[in-house]
Amino acid sequence: MMKTFKIRSFFVYFTLLIGAVISLFPFYWAAIAATNESGKVFAKPPVLVPGVKLFDNIANLNEAIGIGRVMFNSLFVVIIYTTLSLAICTMAGYAFAKFRFKGRDLLFGMFLMSMMVPYHALVIPLFKMMAAWGWLDTYLALILPNLAYPFAIFLMRQNMLAVPDAMMEAGRIDGVSEWGLFTRIILPSVKPALAATAIFLFMYQWNSFLWPLIAVQTKEMYTLPIALSSLFGLSRIDYGQVMAGVTLATGPIIIFFLLLQRHFISGMLGSAVKG
Amino acid sequence: MLKLSKMLSLLLISSVVLAACGGKNENEGTNSGGNTDAKVQLTAWAWNVNVGALNSAMELYKKDHPNVELKVEDIGRLDVYDKLSTGLAAGGAGLPDIVLVEDDRIQGYLEAFPKGFLNLSEKGFDSKADSFPAFKNELASKDGKFFAFPFDAGPTGMFYRTDIFEQAGVSVDTIETWDDFIAAGKTIKEKTGAQAVPIDKFKDDALFRMMLNQLGVYYFDKDGNIDFNNPKAVQAMDTIKALGDADLVKDVNGWDGTVSATIDGSVATVPFGAWYYGTIIDQAKDTSGKWGVFPLPAFEKGGNRAANLGGSSWMIPSATKHADAAYAFAEYFATTNEVQEIAMDKHGLFPSLQTTYDSELFQGDVAFFGGQKIWKLFSEEMKDIPTPYYTKDYALALDEATKAQADTFNGKNPADALKESAKRLADRTKRQANNG
Numbered sequence: 001m002m003k004t005f006k007i008r009s010f011f012v013y014f015t016l017l018i019g020a021v022i023s024l025f026p027f028y029w030a031a032i033a034a035t036n037e038s039g040k041v042f043a044k045p046p047v048l049v050p051g052v053k054l055f056d057n058i059a060n061l062n063e064a065i066g067i068g069r070v071m072f073n074s075l076f077v078v079i080i081y082t083t084l085s086l087a088i089c090t091m092a093g094y095a096f097a098k099f100r101f102k103g104r105d106l107l108f109g110m111f112l113m114s115m116m117v118p119y120h121a122l123v124i125p126l127f128k129m130m131a132a133w134g135w136l137d138t139y140l141a142l143i144l145p146n147l148a149y150p151f152a153i154f155l156m157r158q159n160m161l162a163v164p165d166a167m168m169e170a171g172r173i174d175g176v177s178e179w180g181l182f183t184r185i186i187l188p189s190v191k192p193a194l195a196a197t198a199i200f201l202f203m204y205q206w207n208s209f210l211w212p213l214i215a216v217q218t219k220e221m222y223t224l225p226i227a228l229s230s231l232f233g234l235s236r237i238d239y240g241q242v243m244a245g246v247t248l249a250t251g252p253i254i255i256f257f258l259l260l261q262r263h264f265i266s267g268m269l270g271s272a273v274k275g
Numbered sequence: 276m277l278k279l280s281k282m283l284s285l286l287l288i289s290s291v292v293l294a295a296c297g298g299k300n301e302n303e304g305t306n307s308g309g310n311t312d313a314k315v316q317l318t319a320w321a322w323n324v325n326v327g328a329l330n331s332a333m334e335l336y337k338k339d340h341p342n343v344e345l346k347v348e349d350i351g352r353l354d355v356y357d358k359l360s361t362g363l364a365a366g367g368a369g370l371p372d373i374v375l376v377e378d379d380r381i382q383g384y385l386e387a388f389p390k391g392f393l394n395l396s397e398k399g400f401d402s403k404a405d406s407f408p409a410f411k412n413e414l415a416s417k418d419g420k421f422f423a424f425p426f427d428a429g430p431t432g433m434f435y436r437t438d439i440f441e442q443a444g445v446s447v448d449t450i451e452t453w454d455d456f457i458a459a460g461k462t463i464k465e466k467t468g469a470q471a472v473p474i475d476k477f478k479d480d481a482l483f484r485m486m487l488n489q490l491g492v493y494y495f496d497k498d499g500n501i502d503f504n505n506p507k508a509v510q511a512m513d514t515i516k517a518l519g520d521a522d523l524v525k526d527v528n529g530w531d532g533t534v535s536a537t538i539d540g541s542v543a544t545v546p547f548g549a550w551y552y553g554t555i556i557d558q559a560k561d562t563s564g565k566w567g568v569f570p571l572p573a574f575e576k577g578g579n580r581a582a583n584l585g586g587s588s589w590m591i592p593s594a595t596k597h598a599d600a601a602y603a604f605a606e607y608f609a610t611t612n613e614v615q616e617i618a619m620d621k622h623g624l625f626p627s628l629q630t631t632y633d634s635e636l637f638q639g640d641v642a643f644f645g646g647q648k649i650w651k652l653f654s655e656e657m658k659d660i661p662t663p664y665y666t667k668d669y670a671l672a673l674d675e676a677t678k679a680q681a682d683t684f685n686g687k688n689p690a691d692a693l694k695e696s697a698k699r700l701a702d703r704t705k706r707q708a709n710n711g
Binding site for chain 1: 535
């Protein structure tokens with residue numbers, strides 16, 4: 001019995017290990033390329049040991065895009081966006097899941113339908129609006145337009161539907177206020193969904209490209225993806241510099257995920273055990 | 276409860292911060308360019324090395340025009356078009372005073388937004404036309420009116436590895452035609468194992484485009500009809516097939532694959548525009564002194580060997596508030612030898628301003644290329660380059676031509692492959708196909 005278990009777990013871990021290597025290798029390679037000079041990314045066989053050019057590449061990158069400013073813009077926008085959007089989407093999801101009001105399902109249906117409109121169709125009207133209001137090239141234009149994110153609202157609503165009404169009724173009998181019901185009964189029971197939505201919103205904004213590209217007018221307002229994309233000319237590309245930038249850009253996502261993953265995973269286990 | 280108050284205060288703080296960030300002052304820059312004493316703040320969009328060229332030019336320009344300031348936004352090449360198209364579609368909102376556009380896109384923009392750009396002929400640019408080669412002028416104008424300031428170009432050449440040619444005992448002087456090239460390629464492959472040219476067989480047709488241009492034809496003719504069935508286009512595709520049949524083509528994956536093949540010596544030549552010089556010296560530093568350039572082989576003895584690939588020009592969106600100041604600076608940029616020589620020397624941008632070609636820069640030796648006078652070679656090509664006709668459907672034509680090339684490499688007869696592509700392109704663009 002013990003033996004088959006061991007063999008089985010060996011295979012499980014072995015498969016996982018292979019998967020991990022395959023998915024981690026590109027990150028490793030990017031980090032290595034960031035420490036080598038540009039031409040090395042084309043070397044055959046590929047260069048897999050760190051080089052000595054890391055500081056040169058970072059210095060070049062800084063000269064080209066101004067790392068500090070760009071990193072600040074990206075972090076500033078993503079932190080405020082994630083906080084506000086999570087609050088709005090959670091509350092909207094709560095209303096759709098637990099409140100009965102006229103036109104609720106119609107409204108929710110419209111929200112779902114807006115997910116089907118390709119983003120590119122919205123860009124020009126949105127741009128005109130921002131231009132008319134003088135919001136181009138401001139943080140407002142970067143943060144506000146996507147705050148009520150339909151997918152996040154949908155995600156929160158579905159998770160809140162699963163919370164039994166009986167729990168809320170019990171709360172009401174015990175004299176908990178409506179706000180208390182939301183913060184002390186609903187929110188704790190959808191913690192994993194909150195973590196998942198937060199990660200989702202964070203990644204969405206962190207990687208967001210087309211809208212920031214169009215809404216931003218000056219270099220001082222560039223976010224990381226826009227700044228990195230500006231490194232690509234027609235024929236002259238410093239790959240060491242690009243890879244240094246790419247490696248820097250993945251850092252915050254990994255940190256944010258690690259911060260939230262405990263809730264994420266414990267939530268999955270928790271809901272499985274509850275049954 | 277603590278959590279709740281924390282969340283609330285976070286919300287409050289962030290909304291305060293948000294409010295503080297908005298309401299940026301939009302009043303700056305309302306001065307018109309007419310008053311020469313008033314400060315003028317010009318903005319420009321460009322990518323990569325072009326940004327440096329603009330800034331260097333402004334430094335010179337300011338000596339006589341201390342009131343003009345220029346702010347260049349460094350934007351990715353393809354990103355410029357996303358921003359430009361959005362701004363034009365929104366009626367000119369948020370556009371800069373000067374924008375760099377590649378030559379193959381100019382006609383598309385002029386067709387899609389006929390009122391989007393400043394008519395430069397009205398400002399007097401016609402008098403400068405003689406300074407530029409004919410094909411460049413034609414690309415920069417529509418219906419005889421200039422809408423763009425010609426800037427850099429990409430006269431083509433065969434970048435070749437002198438060490439590989441020597442090892443195989445092949446002299447480039449013996450290569451006059453594509454048939455000679457194929458014969459030489461076979462010898463080189465036999466002796467050194469290196470293939471003749473890199474081609475992204477199924478995704479890009481750069482060599483085909485160079486050959487078309489060389490033969491004086493293109494995807495479209497002067498009137499905008501599809502010209503895939505032109506016997507010369509078929510001849511070009513036949514030549515590509517012959518290269519493939521002789522097993523002289525290294526199938527590469529995209530731009531990075533081409534660069535990779537250039538560096539590792541698995542190909543003996545790389546046909547490209549003059550701008551490829553920059554890529555070689557950046558990415559293949561170890562191969563200094565081992566490079567040379569010869570013109571594209573002709574299709575018959577004594578035939579044309581001049582062609583162009585790439586290049587770009589400056590345009591002024593008509594929404595600009597500083598039309599005169601933008602025009603004055605852009606004209607200075609486009610027509611001043613000193614500016615173009617700096618752009619070439621410091622930023623590797625090959626000028627189309629012909630008056631620069633007599634300078635030392637163009638007549639001198641290039642050490643990385645074993646002392647060959649490669650810039651002289653490229654500059655002598657410029658006057659002989661035929662005009663390629665791109666139209667606004669260039670992107671679709673590129674797609675269909677690439678399919679025709681892919682079909683050819685998959686064994687289809689080139690003439691048939693081109694015919695089918697021409698038919699599909701006619702369906703997609705509602706254009707006539709010649710000899711269809």
